[in-house]
Amino acid sequence: MKVVLATVVATAAAALTVASSESGKVEEFGGLSTYISGPADAKAAVILVSDVFGYEPPHLREIADKVGGAGFYGVAPDFFRGSPFVREGGGNISSWLIDHSTEKGFEDAKAVVEALKSKGITKIGGVGFCWGGSVVVKLLTPPLIETGVLIHPSLTTVADIQGIKAPVSILAGEKDTATPVELIRQFETALKAKPEVESWVKIFPGQPHGWALRYDGGNASAVKSAEEAHKDMLEWLHTHLTA
Numbered sequence: 704m705k706v707v708l709a710t711v712v713a714t715a716a717a718a719l720t721v722a723s724s725e726s727g728k729v730e731e732f733g734g735l736s737t738y739i740s741g742p743a744d745a746k747a748a749v750i751l752v753s754d755v756f757g758y759e760p761p762h763l764r765e766i767a768d769k770v771g772g773a774g775f776y777g778v779a780p781d782f783f784r785g786s787p788f789v790r791e792g793g794g795n796i797s798s799w800l801i802d803h804s805t806e807k808g809f810e811d812a813k814a815v816v817e818a819l820k821s822k823g824i825t826k827i828g829g830v831g832f833c834w835g836g837s838v839v840v841k842l843l844t845p846p847l848i849e850t851g852v853l854i855h856p857s858l859t860t861v862a863d864i865q866g867i868k869a870p871v872s873i874l875a876g877e878k879d880t881a882t883p884v885e886l887i888r889q890f891e892t893a894l895k896a897k898p899e900v901e902s903w904v905k906i907f908p909g910q911p912h913g914w915a916l917r918y919d920g921g922n923a924s925a926v927k928s929a930e931e932a933h934k935d936m937l938e939w940l941h942t943h944l945t946a
């Protein structure tokens with residue numbers, strides 16, 4: 704676990720360039736400050752669960768805008784209540800994770816699910832990046848949501864994956880050192896052993912941890928690969944949330 708956490712920190716954040724024009728807004732939702740994008744009367748929603756660096760712009764919000772643009776009610780809550788992990792200045796991921804565990808994230812996510820339901824939402828998908836992947840696995844276990852997409856998930860074991868009871872897709876980077884491709888293959892084997900749970904695993908060649916969220920917007924090849932992941936994510940959500 705120690706090695707995994709160190710690698711998460713070492714590889715998660717690439718340069719965040721380019722300003723974005725957001726089409727959503729930040730509001731209080733389910734007890735958390737939340738970036739919201741998409742039609743207010745949508746019947747299906749997608750909860751975007753961030754990595755340790757939080758819900759600030761640009762890319763997570765751009766992805767929420769894509770989700771909203773596709774007709775879903777997209778919500779990206781600030782699970783860290785204003786204190787995301789900050790690597791600069793010698794941030795200690797182990798101690799940060801004690802105060803920001805994925806178990807705590809799951810408790811907060813449950814409140815978001817309840818808030819969506821009380822708004823009249825009937826179907827919910829969860830999309831989790833890195834840290835958020837672990838939270839979405841917890842949502843898929845009872846399950847409390849209809850489907851999930853795990854994008855370069857971390858802090859997740861084969862046993863966690865075995866507990867999943869709703870359709871799940873995993874999008875992973877071939878060069879991810881936080882969650883190595885060998886572990887992703889074990890996830891895939893565990894899911895294939897449960898044919899009653901629909902699943903789909905895709906490995907993106909050459910991509911490092913964080914490639915679909917913390918990519919350099921000025922690098923055309925990085926953008927292309929991230930956008931391919933976003934497209935796969937949207938197609939999965941369409942299939943499982945709009946029947």
Ligand SMILES: *[C@@H]1O[C@H](CO)[C@@H](O)[C@H](O)[C@H]1NC(C)=O
Pocket residue numbers: 795796797798
């Ligand atoms: C980071 O935090 C953990 C948990 O609080 C602690 O055990 C460890 O010594 C810290 N590491 C550094 C380099 O300060």
Ligand SMILES: *[C@@H]1O[C@H](CO)[C@@H](O)[C@H](O)[C@H]1NC(C)=O
Pocket residue numbers: 909910922923924925926928
């Ligand atoms: C651009 O991103 C790709 C990953 O898609 C990476 O392999 C390459 O090194 C990056 N190029 C630069 C100049 O950073």
